[in-house]
Amino acid sequence: MGNVNDFKFLSERGFQGLVKGLLKELKVYGTIVKDGFPAFGEISAPEELVLSSTPTHLSAKEFFFPQREVLLKFNIKTAAFSPVIESVDQAIIGMHPCDIRALSLMDRVFAAGTPDPNYLSRRSKTLIIGSDCMPDDYCFCKSLGNSEAESGFDIFLHALGKGFLVRTGSDKGRAALLKYAKLRAPSTKEFREFQGLCLKRDSSFKAKVDAPPAELPSIYAKSDESKVWQKIGAICTGCGSCNNVCPTCYCFDVKDEVKASLAEGERVRNWDGCTLEDFAKVAGGHNFRKTRAERLRHRFNRKFRYLSSTFDSLFCVGCGRCSRACLVKINIVEVTNELVSECHNK
Amino acid sequence: METPYQPIAGTVERSIRVSEKERLFSVIPSDPTLLKxxxxxxxxxxxxxxxxxxxSITSGPGEALIELCVRAVGNLTNALHSLRKGDKIWLRGPFGRGFDLExxxxxxxxxxxxxxxxxxxxSLLKAVLGRREKFGRLTLIYGSRSPDELLFSEEMDxxxxxxxxxxxxxxxxEPLWKGNVGVVTTLIPKVEVAQKNTVGVIIGPPVMYRFVILSLNAKGLGPEDIFVSLERRMKCGLGKCGHCQINSLYxxxxxxxxxxSELKGMVEAI
Structure with missing residues (x-):
């Protein structure tokens, strides 16, 4: 929750001034309501924002790693390839602590080994403004230790009944506030209100993982032969929704698209999903993960085990998006808790 | 700005059909660092x-040209088969860690x-035979579906x-075939193996690995003595796209x- 000295107070009007100021300089995206659901979208006025919502359907990864992006343009006749690295100055308003945690993991993935210039260029031009949220039945970030963002944002907003408590997380955030917002120290009453809201939010979580996060990689390591994989594999439709909505799923396909002129084209990167049937299939037809059970086991292990040895972190942030989106109600918390209980009963 | 997706041009110096489905290309890369x-x-x-x-690279290290042997199985590989001397081909790499001869x-x-x-x-055979004196007894067991599909048979003498x-x-x-008939594992029992000083190297279709490993185990070779090269789908070569992942390994x-021994406990590896 922090110390009162870590916070400043920003009025409603001050917040509107900040957003209006940013709109003059950048493309601004934020949490809005689209077709009745919370979603990230481009805004043109501060009134369009809906902060403190339940999680958005899609995560914010599309602003750094778009669903489709051009990596190279080529000319077939002159046989020349030229790189495409497109990015614009942008602000994302309303990222929740889980989204911010996910973004910090994606930052490490795309910077590791051979850095990805497309991702890193977009990331460096982005101002992150986090905001508090309200958990729904699927949110379980608290049990993974991600319910509060300590870093990874430029500005963080804690909405009160009227106005906001504000934290700054970077020089970039500090500069934006200095330029467009008038801040003052919060009153004791305002800080108490904030503390009350934090407690209310903390006690609103319904879903939780039944083991400490640090134990989950070893629990998954003992569960390769669990019957759970067959059970969920039997109902999975292989639609890939869980991959698409996940804020830390970053697998992609690369393919060429030729223009109608047949002279030019683009090498394009698209989101791909390890739960899709062809994901591990090689030319000649052999599929290294033939069954849905194997593909789900792979996906769950990527979130809780496989990447933890490389990046020293779970890759599930507890946003609950995969469970919320699943057509057949496969629930990541229930699956994990079944593995936890199998391990404890062994 | 530079991108790791930028391919390097190469020029096809030779394009030879080596079997019904495979063609062997010799390529001169425009950037000689690709030859390393x-x-x-x-x-x-x-x-x-x-x-x-x-x-895969099929030429030996240190050669002046890169040799690639391509089986036509999809759109890209069929298009590659139309390349002839002087045509352009595009490369990124080399990727992976390969064999450590030492x-x-x-x-x-x-x-x-x-x-x-x-x-x-x-590529490995050429490297080993190029420094023949550094190694002990060498045995190659090579199997294909039919005699027609045996590659590089003119090099075997x-x-x-x-x-x-x-x-x-x-x-x-086929009627003219005088050699062994059967899968590669039928030949392994006939190989004389000095235990504790023999290393096995396996490269083949996915279905082959478990059987060959069991046969080599029966000869006394353990997980430390067996190397494999694994085929997987790949889209980037940079450890990011996820297609080639086995557990924590890209x-x-x-x-x-x-x-x-590095693949111990990885249920999907072989």
Missing amino acids: YRPGQFYMVGLPGYGEAPI ELEGKDLVFVAGGIGIVPMR GWRAAGMDVKLTVDRA ICQCGPVFRM
């Missing part, structure tokens, strides 16, 4: 409009290749002359060559 590779490494090979695919020095080596597994194996026992087998014999970066 180890046996077992691969390039992402592409053509504008057709995308890229991982293709680890194999002083050992008897048993190479087991199935189908187009001989393509990357040939040279390999034998250089001091390697070459044993061939086919799944389906095959394009950590492999494709592994000592079996």
